[in-house]
Amino acid sequence: MAMVTSPRASLYVGDLHQDVTDAQLFDVFSEFKSLASVRVCRDSSTRRSLGYGYVNFISPQDAAQAIEVKNHSTLNAKAIRVMWSHRDPDARRSGIGNVFVKNLSDSIDSVKLQEMFQKFGNVLSCKVVTSDYGKSKGYGFVQFESEISANAAIEKLNGSTVGGKQMYVSKFVKKSDRSVPSPDAKYTNLYVKNLGPGVTEEVLKEEFSKYGKIISLVISKDKNGASRGFGFVNFENPDDARHAVESMHGSKLGTATKFCGGYHMIMLG
Missing domain, CATH: 3.30.70.330 (RRM (RNA recognition motif) domain)
Structure with missing residues (x-):
């Protein structure tokens, strides 16, 4: 009988180097005994990596531990993001709990950014955007599990000074929503x-x-x-x-x- 994994034991792995293979991804997570399968997502025509994949566990406890151990670790000289997989497209598109941070000091990487924000609630994903050479571009994104946590982080951290630079923290706005609004548009x-x-x-x-x-x-x-x-x-x-x-x-x-x-x-x- 085929082994079925729990939906809560599926992880999303992002920011993968283009050359990362399924075998490499499996090897990275193989220290966890209940690892069931991995998959690097690829373009159906070119078979080029799309830069993300999924790792499935039998044990939710192993999956949670994998997030703790592997998130922001390096694979093929590139830091990866590891988080719970959210397959619900409506949840992904809603933008609920997403925070945009800019004017970051060069000393703030993804790990330090997460340390600053996790006191406000469960952080699902955290990323400082970097150049191809790994240098911070001065902005990043934090995704909280709840909107309440996101609002608390914005209220407390917006305008605060870290590493000699004053941060700007706000709700993340999707690119499709950044056009000039109509007179009836809602914005704050x-x-x-x-x-x-x-x-x-x-x-x-x-x-x-x-x-x-x-x-x-x-x-x-x-x-x-x-x-x-x-x-x-x-x-x-x-x-x-x-x-x-x-x-x-x-x-x-x-x-x-x-x-x-x-x-x-x-x-x-």
């Missing part, structure tokens, strides 16, 4: 630019809080603590965010300071 995050050097976060909060409750607010700063001239304001209520855009766009604060309200499409800019 605003991008504010052309800020004068004298505009502080306190001043910005005072101006924007007139329109509703602010969840988080940050002005981007350089390594010396000087304003970069732009920032982000995250409202709790989409209607409040829309009213702020309608009122503040093109207005002045202090000496010729111009506000440009925008959609959270600019987060990745």
Whole structure:
């Protein structure tokens, strides 16, 4: 009789080097006795690796241990991501629990990023994006099991300074959702630019809080603590965010300071 694996004992392995084979992947996880099967996913036409695969265990305990031991480990000189497999396409596409982090110090790798965020809840996946040479590009992604954990992390870590750089932490927005919204679109995050050097976060909060409750607010700063001239304001209520855009766009604060309200499409800019 064929052995059937539990759905909870299936792991997703991402960021695989193009040359990783099924045999190599099996060898990496073979120390766990209940390893049942592995598969590197490939293009049906070219048979080239798609950069990810699946590892199946009989024992959920072995699978959980494999995540602890193998996540962020190196295979063919490339760090891999290991997490529970979520086969439900609706769950993957929903974006629930996904957080975007940017302006990261070069000293922050995927392991350190996970250490910072895991205090807020169960982290399913965590990644600092790197160049082909392994150098951090200064941004990354964290996926929590729950939206509550994601919101808590955003509230506590957005605007905090780590490694001499002020982090920006927000909800991740899919590329397909980053187009300019219609008047009826719902959004809560605003991008504010052309800020004068004298505009502080306190001043910005005072101006924007007139329109509703602010969840988080940050002005981007350089390594010396000087304003970069732009920032982000995250409202709790989409209607409040829309009213702020309608009122503040093109207005002045202090000496010729111009506000440009925008959609959270600019987060990745």
